[in-house]
Amino acid sequence: MIVYREARPLIREADILLFSGDGFVSNAIERVTNSEYSHVELAESRYGRIMSLGAVGSGVRYQPLSLTLRQGDYTRVDVYRLKPGIPFDSDALFRFAFANLGKPYAFLNLVGIWAHEAFKVSGLINSPRIKDSDAFICSGFVSRGYTAGGRDLRADVNDPITTPEQIGESQFIEKILAFEPGEINETD
Numbered sequence: 001m002i003v004y005r006e007a008r009p010l011i012r013e014a015d016i017l018l019f020s021g022d023g024f025v026s027n028a029i030e031r032v033t034n035s036e037y038s039h040v041e042l043a044e045s046r047y048g049r050i051m052s053l054g055a056v057g058s059g060v061r062y063q064p065l066s067l068t069l070r071q072g073d074y075t076r077v078d079v080y081r082l083k084p085g086i087p088f089d090s091d092a093l094f095r096f097a098f099a100n101l102g103k104p105y106a107f108l109n110l111v112g113i114w115a116h117e118a119f120k121v122s123g124l125i126n127s128p129r130i131k132d133s134d135a136f137i138c139s140g141f142v143s144r145g146y147t148a149g150g151r152d153l154r155a156d157v158n159d160p161i162t163t164p165e166q167i168g169e170s171q172f173i174e175k176i177l178a179f180e181p182g183e184i185n186e187t188d
Contacts, residue, residue, distance in 0.1 A: 003182025004069060007079070008176055009048050012044040014090045016080040016142060017065070018168050021081035023073030035165030040139050041068065042097060043079070053097045055136035060103045066188035069181040076180055080173040086151060106135035139164045
C-alpha cells in the first residue's frame with residue numbers, strides 16, 4: 001500500500017476521504033456501525049496543499065490533510081470519487097462546507113446511530129432535533145455537503161445520520177486509491 005506522500009498528487013478536490021483507525025474512539029465507531037471506517041472528510045486543494053474539511057468533536061474544521069493524519073489514530077485512508085459523468089456542483093458543495101465551518105459536533109446524532117444500530121430503535125434518528133440540526137457528525141457533514149451539490153449519496157438514509165460505511169457504499173462513487181499515513185512532515 002502506498003503512503004500519503006505518494007497519494008497526495010492523486011487526491012482531487014471534492015474527493016471523499018474515508019478513514020480507518022486503531023484507537024479507542026475509532027474502534028468503538030467501527031464496531032457500533034459495523035464498518036471498516038470510523039471517520040470521513042472532504043478533500044480540497046488550496047495553494048498547492050491538500051486540505052481536509054470535516055466534523056470532529058470540536059466542530060467543523062478546515063486544515064491541511066497532513067495535520068488531520070498526524071492528529072488522528074488513522075491506519076488507512078480510502079479515497080473515493082464520483083463516478084465519471086455523474087452531474088455534480090462542487091462549488092455548491094464547498095459553499096455549504098465553508099458556510100458551516102465552526103458549527104458544533106452533533107453528539108446526539110451519534111447516540112441516535114448507536115441506539116438504532118445496537119437496539120434497532122429508530123425514534124431518535126427520526127427526531128426533528130436530529131433532522132433539522134445545525135450540528136454535524138463527520139458523515140452527516142459530508143452527506144449534506146454532497147446533497148447541497150446536487151448529488152444525494154444515499155437517498156435511502158437521512159443525511160444527518162448517514163454513517164461513513166453508508167457513504168462508502170454509495171452507488172455514485174468509486175474507490176480510487178488507499179493509503180497509509182506513513183511519515184508526514186508539516187510541509188506535506
